[in-house]
Amino acid sequence: MGSSLNKPELIVNGKRHDGRGFDQLRPLRIEAGVVKNADGSAYLEWGDNKVLAAVYGPREAMPKHIADPSKCIVKCRYSMAPFSGIDDHGRSGPNRRSTEISKVAREAFENVILLNDYPGGMIEIFMEILQSDGGTRAAGITAASVALANAGIRMKDIVYAVSAGRIDKHIVIDVDMLEDNYSDADMPVVVAPRNNDVLLLQMDGGLSTEQFSEAMRMVLEAGKRISAEQKRALEDYYKMAKE
Amino acid sequence: MEILDTIKGTYIRSMLKEGKRQDLRALDQFRDIKLRAGVIEHAEGSAQADVGDTRVVVGIKMMPDEAMPDTPDQGNLITNAELLQLAYEDYEPGPPSPESVELARVVDRGIRAANCIDLASLVLEDKKVWSIFIDIYVLNYGGNLFDASYLAAMAALLSAKVPHYSDGAADHRRRDTSLKINGIVASTTFGKIDGRLLLDMDLNEERIADTRLTIATDGESIRAMQKGLSGAVTIGEAEQMIGESLVQHKRLKSIIERAAKE
Numbered sequence: 001m002g003s004s005l006n007k008p009e010l011i012v013n014g015k016r017h018d019g020r021g022f023d024q025l026r027p028l029r030i031e032a033g034v035v036k037n038a039d040g041s042a043y044l045e046w047g048d049n050k051v052l053a054a055v056y057g058p059r060e061a062m063p064k065h066i067a068d069p070s071k072c073i074v075k076c077r078y079s080m081a082p083f084s085g086i087d088d089h090g091r092s093g094p095n096r097r098s099t100e101i102s103k104v105a106r107e108a109f110e111n112v113i114l115l116n117d118y119p120g121g122m123i124e125i126f127m128e129i130l131q132s133d134g135g136t137r138a139a140g141i142t143a144a145s146v147a148l149a150n151a152g153i154r155m156k157d158i159v160y161a162v163s164a165g166r167i168d169k170h171i172v173i174d175v176d177m178l179e180d181n182y183s184d185a186d187m188p189v190v191v192a193p194r195n196n197d198v199l200l201l202q203m204d205g206g207l208s209t210e211q212f213s214e215a216m217r218m219v220l221e222a223g224k225r226i227s228a229e230q231k232r233a234l235e236d237y238y239k240m241a242k243e
Numbered sequence: 244m245e246i247l248d249t250i251k252g253t254y255i256r257s258m259l260k261e262g263k264r265q266d267l268r269a270l271d272q273f274r275d276i277k278l279r280a281g282v283i284e285h286a287e288g289s290a291q292a293d294v295g296d297t298r299v300v301v302g303i304k305m306m307p308d309e310a311m312p313d314t315p316d317q318g319n320l321i322t323n324a325e326l327l328q329l330a331y332e333d334y335e336p337g338p339p340s341p342e343s344v345e346l347a348r349v350v351d352r353g354i355r356a357a358n359c360i361d362l363a364s365l366v367l368e369d370k371k372v373w374s375i376f377i378d379i380y381v382l383n384y385g386g387n388l389f390d391a392s393y394l395a396a397m398a399a400l401l402s403a404k405v406p407h408y409s410d411g412a413a414d415h416r417r418r419d420t421s422l423k424i425n426g427i428v429a430s431t432t433f434g435k436i437d438g439r440l441l442l443d444m445d446l447n448e449e450r451i452a453d454t455r456l457t458i459a460t461d462g463e464s465i466r467a468m469q470k471g472l473s474g475a476v477t478i479g480e481a482e483q484m485i486g487e488s489l490v491q492h493k494r495l496k497s498i499i500e501r502a503a504k505e
Contacts, residue, residue, distance in 0.1 A: 103344075198478060199473075201476070204353070204356040206357075208465070209465070209482065
């Protein structure tokens with residue numbers, strides 16, 4: 001939550017600062033199979049976010065002592081490029097924020113990957129935020145989910161992620177950087193669309209019980225469009241591969 | 244050890260099927276909570292929380308510091324958590340684990356989002372502000388570190404005294420005023436095992452839990468949430484846990500206030 005000084009008008013005439021409606025996503029475009037060396041990959045543009053996700057594996061778990069003979073282990077790394085933000089040069093390497101995001105993203109993916117199908121194995125998921133404009137963990141996870149499918153990893157579902165927020169009394173979906181800096185609540189969510197299970201849930205700011213329920217309804221609505229774009233990206237990739 | 248774990252897990256699951264827990268608690272019942280403030284006299288504020296076998300000490304220190312460039316009109320709040328090696332057989336040395344980073348960030352987030360500390364009141368002079376350090380020390384891990392850490396952190400903050408400040412330096416031996424606290428945030432953490440929701444998991448429950456949801460509230464609004472572990476929650480379950488969390492806040496708040504007063 002940013003400082004309340006110099007707070008810009010985030011909602012004018014029932015529209016958001018970039019002209020979007022409360023439930024409207026920024027333009028989303030995903031392309032599957034873009035990193036040649038990886039077993040699966042995806043490039044995503046979501047508003048001004050640009051994200052590259054890649055998956056390696058399943059392969060033998062290394063170092064050997066981390067291997068689990070009953071199931072596959074999942075490693076996940078979210079990181080932001082030092083040039084990704086519009087303001088200062090960022091620091092490279094993991095920080096506390098990226099460590100936490102990597103952890104909760106891994107837990108969400110562990111829910112849908114059929115871990116027992118790959119005993120002793122390891123799957124590595126990389127999410128590189130090349131340009132950031134708010135909602136980067138949602139962008140990273142949505143892209144990585146496509147990359148996992150593109151790698152042919154057996155999964156129960158292709159998850160999507162999106163962030164809901166509150167600006168004054170309005171619940172909005174797909175919060176961008178400016179909104180995130182001044183919003184009254186931010187809530188990133190990962191959902192498995194086949195049964196609407198919630199696999200990642202974080203929140204900070206202030207929400208009433210009713211506002212939480214409204215935000216979740218809007219997440220599920222927006223999720224239909226995100227899922228559709230994920231599927232389109234995968235279908236296009238395999239159509240092209242066939243030709 | 245692994246065989247023992249399996250046996251314990253099977254036992255917990257079979258009891259849960261009948262809606263029971265191994266220590267005979269109700270599913271929505273906390274273990275005994277003991278909260279004591281002022282346990283470290285050298286710190287500006289401190290508290291020890293015992294929640295069942297879990298023991299957490301939080302120390303608050305305050306230092307005159309540079310303001311952060313993006314918040315020149317505010318004091319700094321820095322929260323850190325140490326899962327001490329002596330606290331659990333599986334805790335390892337080395338750089339902070341994802342678990343300890345998560346614990347610190349989730350506690351920080353709730354306290355920040357609820358504006359518990361009036362950070363704007365912590366400006367000393369031009370570009371000079373107080374940095375408040377909340378250090379969470381886990382002394383014994385017995386499950387549910389989140390709620391224990393929130394309790395200890397809030398009681399420590401509520402009992403903290405601000406050092407005297409003059410000529411650019413703090414005198415930690417002269418603490419004149421209380422730290423200004425605006426509201427009290429407390430968390431409740433639920434686990435889910437075989438589709439059953441249970442409040443305040445102990446060590447054995449936490450080791451087999453499918454998922455975990457921490458909800459921090461100030462009694463009115465949800466201030467922070469964090470789901471952990473690879474299981475799922477349904478939206479209905481999340482709503483149920485939020486409702487329960489708002490109810491529990493009343494009791495947790497009075498425990499914190501009582502501890503800070505004594």
